[in-house]
Amino acid sequence: MKEVVLKIKGMHCEGCSTRLEKVLNNQDGVEEAKVSLEKAEANIKFDETQTSVDELKEAVEDAGFEAE
Numbered sequence: 001m002k003e004v005v006l007k008i009k010g011m012h013c014e015g016c017s018t019r020l021e022k023v024l025n026n027q028d029g030v031e032e033a034k035v036s037l038e039k040a041e042a043n044i045k046f047d048e049t050q051t052s053v054d055e056l057k058e059a060v061e062d063a064g065f066e067a068e
């Protein structure tokens, strides 16, 4: 199990962070994702045999946000 913290750009309200959290939790290999609107961060625990940081960033971007 790996853990990564991504900086997220483009979240404006609770609705955005809740939506992104759902998207991330639905990704294959994600054990747990927590998104903080205040910190503009996503904290993701994932199985590196099933997904990768690049794939997670792509999911964030597909949801309409920017990830660093």
Ligand SMILES: [Cu+2]
Pocket: 011, 012, 013, 014, 015, 016, 017
């Ligand atoms: Cu919003």
